[in-house]
Amino acid sequence: xxxxxxxxxxxxxxxxxxxxxxxxxxxxxxxxxxxxxxxxxxxxxxxxxxxxxxxxxxxxxxxxxxxxxxxxxxxxxxxxxxxxxxxxxxxxxxxxxxxxxxxxxxxxxxxxxxxxxxxxxxxxxxxxxxxxxxxxxxxxxxxxxxxxxxxxxxxxxxxxxxxxxxxxxxxxxxxxxxxxxxxxxxxxxxxxxxxxxxxxxxxxxxxxxxxxxxxxxxxxxxxxxxxxxxxxxxxxxxxxxxxxxxxxxxxxxxxxxxxxxxxxxxxxxxxxxxxxxxxxxxxxxxxxxxxxxxxxxxxxxxxxxxxxxxxxxxxxxxxxxxxxxxxxxxxxx
Amino acid sequence: xxxxxxxxxxxxxxxxxxxxxxxxxxxxxxxxxxxxxxxxxxxxxxxxxxxxxxxxxxxxxxxxxxxxxxxxxxxxxxxxxxxxxxxxxxxxxxxxxxxxxxxxxxxxxxxxxxxxxxxxxxxxxxxxxxxxxxxxxxxxxxxxxxxxxxxxxxxxxxxxxxxxxxxxxxxxxxxxxxxxxxxxxxxxxxxxxxxxxxxxxxxxxxxxxxxxxxxxxxxxxxxxxxxxxxxxxxxxxxxxxxxxxxxxxxxxxxxxxxxxxxxxxxxxxxxxxxxxxxxxxx
Numbered sequence: 363x364x365x366x367x368x369x370x371x372x373x374x375x376x377x378x379x380x381x382x383x384x385x386x387x388x389x390x391x392x393x394x395x396x397x398x399x400x401x402x403x404x405x406x407x408x409x410x411x412x413x414x415x416x417x418x419x420x421x422x423x424x425x426x427x428x429x430x431x432x433x434x435x436x437x438x439x440x441x442x443x444x445x446x447x448x449x450x451x452x453x454x455x456x457x458x459x460x461x462x463x464x465x466x467x468x469x470x471x472x473x474x475x476x477x478x479x480x481x482x483x484x485x486x487x488x489x490x491x492x493x494x495x496x497x498x499x500x501x502x503x504x505x506x507x508x509x510x511x512x513x514x515x516x517x518x519x520x521x522x523x524x525x526x527x528x529x530x531x532x533x534x535x536x537x538x539x540x541x542x543x544x545x546x547x548x549x550x551x552x553x554x555x556x557x558x559x560x561x562x563x564x565x566x567x568x569x570x571x572x573x574x575x576x577x578x579x580x581x582x583x584x585x586x587x588x589x590x591x592x593x594x595x596x597x598x599x600x601x602x603x604x605x606x607x608x609x610x611x612x613x614x615x616x617x618x619x620x621x622x623x624x625x626x627x628x629x630x631x632x633x634x635x636x637x638x639x640x641x642x643x644x645x646x647x648x649x650x651x652x653x654x655x656x657x658x659x660x661x662x663x664x665x666x667x668x669x670x671x672x673x674x675x676x677x678x679x680x681x682x683x684x685x686x687x688x689x690x691x692x693x694x695x
Numbered sequence: 696x697x698x699x700x701x702x703x704x705x706x707x708x709x710x711x712x713x714x715x716x717x718x719x720x721x722x723x724x725x726x727x728x729x730x731x732x733x734x735x736x737x738x739x740x741x742x743x744x745x746x747x748x749x750x751x752x753x754x755x756x757x758x759x760x761x762x763x764x765x766x767x768x769x770x771x772x773x774x775x776x777x778x779x780x781x782x783x784x785x786x787x788x789x790x791x792x793x794x795x796x797x798x799x800x801x802x803x804x805x806x807x808x809x810x811x812x813x814x815x816x817x818x819x820x821x822x823x824x825x826x827x828x829x830x831x832x833x834x835x836x837x838x839x840x841x842x843x844x845x846x847x848x849x850x851x852x853x854x855x856x857x858x859x860x861x862x863x864x865x866x867x868x869x870x871x872x873x874x875x876x877x878x879x880x881x882x883x884x885x886x887x888x889x890x891x892x893x894x895x896x897x898x899x900x901x902x903x904x905x906x907x908x909x910x911x912x913x914x915x916x917x918x919x920x921x922x923x924x925x926x927x928x929x930x931x932x933x934x935x936x937x938x939x940x941x942x943x944x945x946x947x948x949x950x951x952x953x954x955x956x957x958x959x960x961x962x963x964x965x966x967x968x969x970x971x972x973x974x975x976x977x
Contacts, residue, residue, distance in 0.1 A: 472970055477925070481921075484921060484959045487955065487959030608792075609792070612789045641803065648793045651796075655790045
């Protein structure tokens with residue numbers, strides 16, 4: 363057993379080192395364009411990890427991108443209109459997004475399933491309208507310029523490494539959350555709410571924290587997005603933002619933390635690398651998405667688990683797989 | 696003034712209702728939130744253009760062709776794609792989103808980056824009870840009203856409509872009773888997509904036709920369905936009128952740019968007070 367494990371560990375170590383080297387080399391070899399794509403990938407990973415927390419508890423929100431927007435506007439406007447230092451703006455962005463999320467979910471958690479999805483869709487709609495039409499504050503469609511320096515002189519390479527550090531810290535935090543008592547209570551709340559409640563889990567409190575933590579990270583990511591781009595407009599934060607997050611989660615699978623990460627990285631890279639080919643990009647995205655949804659409803663992570671289970675049993679029979687309530691399956695109740 | 700506002704609200708409400716009733720019918724029977732519904736509306740308008748203007752067959756034939764063709768297309772998509780996602784909220788949504796991207800990009804490719812108009816089958820104005828109506832808006836309202844009444848009758852009294860209600864209440868129990876639930880679901884999807892195409896074909900002469908024209912009606916249909924309650928046709932009809940009135944009043948008092956934001960806010964308030972909408976069920 364240990365003999366078999368040793369080369370496997372070595373292999374993982376080599377792969378991890380190679381991956382780290384590639385990630386570090388991107389801005390030096392690829393220049394500003396690839397650094398920009400890298401930044402998008404990093405921010406998207408943070409978004410989907412934050413989104414995953416509440417979805418584990420069985421509630422799917424539609425307004426995750428709105429917290430990203432709230433962070434971007436909070437940070438951008440504080441820095442450009444009041445001259446607050448970017449570091450403080452960054453923290454304020456996370457705090458503001460978390461605060462708004464708590465104010466939203468306290469009434470919204472009364473509704474379940476598809477109705478929660480719709481109420482948060484409504485919130486996204488209201489905020490979209492505010493960002494677009496309160497143009498004296500937000501610049502509306504035309505947008506607003508914001509402070510362009512996160513650290514140092516604000517070059518794309520510097521931004522790249524700041525945001526890389528941010529995503530690594532975020533992954534660490536979400537990993538710790540997954541292993542914590544709170545993290546282990548999320549899935550039971552999603553799978554068997556009544557059972558979780560009688561075994562002493564405060565369902566509402568769990569959901570409020572899951573939503574607020576996800577929103578806070580979305581807000582922080584929004585702040586970095588705003589200062590990296592140095593410009594934000596209401597066009598950046600439409601409902602397609604949330605749709606993409608949902609797609610990454612679905613492609614990756616919700617149960618394992620690495621699933622959504624793989625989903626976000628793969629789909630963002632595919633979308634960016636195919637951007638030049640117009641209609642084919644859209645068709646490819648559409649076809650991949652349909653195939654993934656139809657062929658592996660539990661996402662990449664679910665597929666990996668199924669394959670693993672098959673090998674472990676040493677038989678051709680699919681090893682049960684997780685019960686449907688465990689994955690990305692939400693009945694209409 | 697008041698008469699004009701009320702009349703405008705009713706006409707707007709009736710056009711919203713065509714989309715919303717289809718959306719709620721699909722949710723009620725298939726338990727799917729059809730994010731692709733706006734694309735069927737768009738296809739209704741686009742097909743109308745091709746048949747009426749390019750082929751020169753006139754408005755009425757074109758409208759009939761687009762409704763039937765889109766309904767059949769809906770049937771095919773239900774069998775090929777949506778059938779796998781009955782009752783599965785998130786996966787069904789994402790599949791619908793994938794279809795939206797695909798349908799829209801193919802249509803852009805065929806259609807080209809332009810906006811076209813369709814000639815209205817009628818012109819002129821009428822004055823009724825102190826309110827002024829253009830003939831084409833009266834026509835839209837009339838056709839919508841007749842269609843909605845016919846659908847209500849169908850769902851309530853026709854054999855297939857009753858089967859549809861049975862399936863939406865409990866598809867397993869319906870199957871046990873010998874109702875071919877899967878076929879009924881496909882029929883519901885085809886009817887709903889046909890209604891969306893009718894909406895697109897009716898409204899096209901008053902606005903414009905392009906492959907993005909489905910997104911605003913979809914958004915309003917969602918708002919209406921949230922307020923009316925998912926799965927309730929009567930709720931959707933009432934909520935359509937409420938939103939029609941809200942649109943006109945908001946435009947009057949705050950300016951039309953706020954009308955969609957206020958509609959969303961209204962939807963949130965309704966959901967928080969009545970978590971299943973005005974007349975929704977599970």
